[in-house]
Structures are given as structure tokens and as C-alpha cells.
Amino acid sequence: MDALTGLLEGPKARGAFLLRSVFTPPWALRVEDRAPISLVTMVHGDAWVLPDHGSPVLIRPGDVAVLRGPDAYTIADAPGTPVQVVVGPEQRCNTTDGEDVTESMALGVRTWGDALGQGSSVMLSGTYQAPSEVGRRLLAALPALVVRPRDAGGHDPLVALLAQEMGREEPGQELVLDRLLDLLFVSVLRAWLAEPSAGAPAWYRAQSDPTVGPALRLLHENPGHAWTVESLARKVGVSRAGLARRFAAVVGEPPMAYLATWRLTLAADLLREPDATVATVARQVGYSSAFALSAAFKRVRGMSPQEYRTGGTAKEALPPAGPSQTVVLGR
Structure with a gap:
């Protein structure tokens, strides 16, 4: 994706x-x-x-x-x-x-x-x-x-x-x-x-960047992989420092921060599926356990994945304008 x-x-x-x-x-x-x-x-x-x-x-x-x-x-x-x-x-x-x-x-x-x-x-x-x-x-x-x-x-x-x-x-x-x-x-x-x-967002425009574009595609296509900046840089064919510097400059945040946000975005969509469990969603988006996903989700969304599934729509606030x-x- x-x-x-x-x-x-x-x-x-x-x-x-x-x-x-x-x-x-x-x-x-x-x-x-x-x-x-x-x-x-x-x-x-x-x-x-x-x-x-x-x-x-x-x-x-x-x-x-x-x-x-x-x-x-x-x-x-x-x-x-x-x-x-x-x-x-x-x-x-x-x-x-x-x-x-x-x-x-x-x-x-x-x-x-x-x-x-x-x-x-x-x-x-x-x-x-x-x-x-x-x-x-x-x-x-x-x-x-x-x-x-x-x-x-x-x-x-x-x-x-x-x-x-x-x-x-x-x-x-x-x-x-x-x-x-x-x-x-x-x-x-x-x-x-x-x-x-x-005025398209920076992370969208970054797809055309010769260094950041391939890195973004890898993160989107396989968010569940245990990525590090070093492994991502190796796949792209640049140095770790070069990727980190270029990614932050073009996208506006470091690669792992971007990946964390993308994983939680995917998790929120997957949690809406009727047959999904927190454990299966956690594995799909790259968290080691249901507990790890729950902790990250609650820290960012202000509610647990289970609360989000059963009544989160009513509690969700709009993101910053x-x-x-x-x-x-x-x-």
C-alpha cells in the first residue's frame, strides 16, 4: 500500500x-x-x-x-x-x-x-x-x-x-x-x-523524493516489519544518518515517529472490523503484543482499543485543524 x-x-x-x-x-x-x-x-x-x-x-x-x-x-x-x-x-x-x-x-x-x-x-x-x-x-x-x-x-x-x-x-x-x-x-x-x-501534505509530496520516496513505500507496504532506521536505510541504499536527516527534512518528522503514527492509523481501521482482535491487529501493524498496542493506542487516542471498538466514535475528538x-x- x-x-x-x-x-x-x-x-x-x-x-x-x-x-x-x-x-x-x-x-x-x-x-x-x-x-x-x-x-x-x-x-x-x-x-x-x-x-x-x-x-x-x-x-x-x-x-x-x-x-x-x-x-x-x-x-x-x-x-x-x-x-x-x-x-x-x-x-x-x-x-x-x-x-x-x-x-x-x-x-x-x-x-x-x-x-x-x-x-x-x-x-x-x-x-x-x-x-x-x-x-x-x-x-x-x-x-x-x-x-x-x-x-x-x-x-x-x-x-x-x-x-x-x-x-x-x-x-x-x-x-x-x-x-x-x-x-x-x-x-x-x-x-x-x-x-x-x-498544499498537499509534506509526507505525500515526499513520495517523489529519490531517498524518502522508496523509504515511505517500504513502510506503507510492510508496516508490521521490525523496521529500524538502519534496516530501512540499507534497503534504500543510503547511510543511516543520511536517511534520518533527509526524512526529517522532507516529511517533518523522523522515520520511526512516522511509522508509529502510521501503525496506529492502520490499527484504528482494522479494529473496526467485526472479527478483529487486539492481538491479531497488533501483529499486523508491528506490535509485539496486544498489551503493547493497547498502551500505545491509549497514549495517543486517550482510550483503549476495546473502548474504541465499542464506543470510541462518540468519544473521539477531531484532530487539530x-x-x-x-x-x-x-x-
């Missing part, structure tokens, strides 16, 4: 909140749900995305905006439109006067708003409910707002398919929508990582 695959394997929605919102201009929503990641795209009409930390961006039909939590943001038909509805935790919606309109503004299957007529603004949104569904390494790297403009043809088959499936109530529909949201999210991430000026900036790809 290379660094890119490891990063893009992170998004795994589980019962994500997906909604088609229909509004008559002027309209403005304030989103304070503290969700780790939300995706927004317009089907009809334009909208302004106004993050609390980052520059406002106009999105048009086919553009996809990715907003990183837990910071609040506003979406409106125009920057100066007063907020009418505030979306809070658990997707409860209240007017600025405090009236709960979560149910009263429902318009059908996964559809909500104040209008269904022509000329309305139509927005699709998808929200990941917990940090564990996205991956802490990814959350820590993402800017506050990333916007991928639509392509020259103005058509995104994933957006079209998501819009089509959101109105259905079929067996397994939740799983279909989760996977479509993941695919759309990954497509934006790939575009973000591919753009040199977009990524860069407070707005990135518009291709512009």
Missing part, C-alpha cells in the same frame, strides 16, 4: 447524512453541526460557501466543495443574505428565532427546504458523521475548504448518480449512498493532491 492508497482508503462513510435541499432565494444556512467532513454541490442555481476560516467561494452547478470540520460555515445565495436556518448537531435545524423546523420543512425522501418549484436553488450535501469514517491523517492535512470546479463539459457522472440515488428508497440504499459519497470525496481528494500549488485556507482547484 503506497501513501496515496493509504490516504484515499480513509473515507468510509457509515450511514452518512445525505440531503437534497431546495430553497427559494434569498436563502442562507448556517451549519454548526461539527461534522468532520461535508461535501456540497449545486444541481440548480449558484451558492456562496462562506467558511469561518477561509475565503468565500462561489460554487456553480457541478462544482464540488469539501468543507473540513469542526468549524462552522454558511451557505447562501449571496454573501449578504441574512441567515434563516441554523443546522446544529445531529442535523437538527432551527430558525434564528429558535423554532425547530427539522420536520416541518421536510419535502419527501431525503429532501428538505421551502420550495419545489422551478427557479429554486437545489443543493446536494453529504456529511460524514465521525472522524473515524474519514481518517485522522487526512483530516489533519485538509484545508478548511477545497473546491473542485466542474470539468469543461459541465457533467460529473458521480454527482448525477448521487442526485438520482438520493431520491430512492431501495433495499441497501444507505450502503449505495455511502459508497457514492466516498467515491465523490476521493475524486476531489485526487484532484487536490495532483495540483502542485494546492488543518490549514485554515480556501483552495479552489484549477483556478
Whole structure:
């Protein structure tokens, strides 16, 4: 598994909140749900995305905006439109006067708003409910707002398919929508990582380094190996001191610190598997025993692996915020 695959394997929605919102201009929503990641795209009409930390961006039909939590943001038909509805935790919606309109503004299957007529603004949104569904390494790297403009043809088959499936109530529909949201999210991430000026994390950019790149691939492909800086340097064909110095300079941390973080990231994903045990996960990611993994996991995550498996989602805090900036790809 290379660094890119490891990063893009992170998004795994589980019962994500997906909604088609229909509004008559002027309209403005304030989103304070503290969700780790939300995706927004317009089907009809334009909208302004106004993050609390980052520059406002106009999105048009086919553009996809990715907003990183837990910071609040506003979406409106125009920057100066007063907020009418505030979306809070658990997707409860209240007017600025405090009236709960979560149910009263429902318009059908996964559809909500104040209008269904022509000329309305139509927005699709998808929200990941917990940090564990996205991956802490990814959350820590993402800017506050990333916007991928639509392509020259103005058509995104994933957006079209998501819009089509959101109105259905079929067996397994939740799983279909989760996977479509993941695919759309990954497509934006790939575009973000591919753009040199977009601020991709140092450890991702380091893949192209002739010394650090091979070392990273070895760590990602075989995290359970008993690596030392010396054995890693031997495999890469450089001196121990040379690898340690270059790795820290390019990635921002020493090789073994990077490996420790990567092992715990993998462990967190593996622990979510129903048949996994702490002992088997420990062996897979390079810990000598279940006790060793438990100690490291609790030191970093603040809970034991067993607590994480049974109720960790509710206790997990978001990692430190990524860069407070707005990135518009291709512009």
C-alpha cells in the first residue's frame, strides 16, 4: 500500500447524512453541526460557501466543495443574505428565532427546504458523521475548504448518480449512498493532491523524493516489519544518518515517529472490523503484543482499543485543524 492508497482508503462513510435541499432565494444556512467532513454541490442555481476560516467561494452547478470540520460555515445565495436556518448537531435545524423546523420543512425522501418549484436553488450535501469514517491523517492535512470546479463539459457522472440515488428508497440504499459519497470525496481528494500549488501534505509530496520516496513505500507496504532506521536505510541504499536527516527534512518528522503514527492509523481501521482482535491487529501493524498496542493506542487516542471498538466514535475528538485556507482547484 503506497501513501496515496493509504490516504484515499480513509473515507468510509457509515450511514452518512445525505440531503437534497431546495430553497427559494434569498436563502442562507448556517451549519454548526461539527461534522468532520461535508461535501456540497449545486444541481440548480449558484451558492456562496462562506467558511469561518477561509475565503468565500462561489460554487456553480457541478462544482464540488469539501468543507473540513469542526468549524462552522454558511451557505447562501449571496454573501449578504441574512441567515434563516441554523443546522446544529445531529442535523437538527432551527430558525434564528429558535423554532425547530427539522420536520416541518421536510419535502419527501431525503429532501428538505421551502420550495419545489422551478427557479429554486437545489443543493446536494453529504456529511460524514465521525472522524473515524474519514481518517485522522487526512483530516489533519485538509484545508478548511477545497473546491473542485466542474470539468469543461459541465457533467460529473458521480454527482448525477448521487442526485438520482438520493431520491430512492431501495433495499441497501444507505450502503449505495455511502459508497457514492466516498467515491465523490476521493475524486476531489485526487484532484487536490495532483495540483502542485494546492498544499498537499509534506509526507505525500515526499513520495517523489529519490531517498524518502522508496523509504515511505517500504513502510506503507510492510508496516508490521521490525523496521529500524538502519534496516530501512540499507534497503534504500543510503547511510543511516543520511536517511534520518533527509526524512526529517522532507516529511517533518523522523522515520520511526512516522511509522508509529502510521501503525496506529492502520490499527484504528482494522479494529473496526467485526472479527478483529487486539492481538491479531497488533501483529499486523508491528506490535509485539496486544498489551503493547493497547498502551500505545491509549497514549495517543486517550482510550483503549476495546473502548474504541465499542464506543470510541462518540468519544473521539477531531484532530487539530488543518490549514485554515480556501483552495479552489484549477483556478
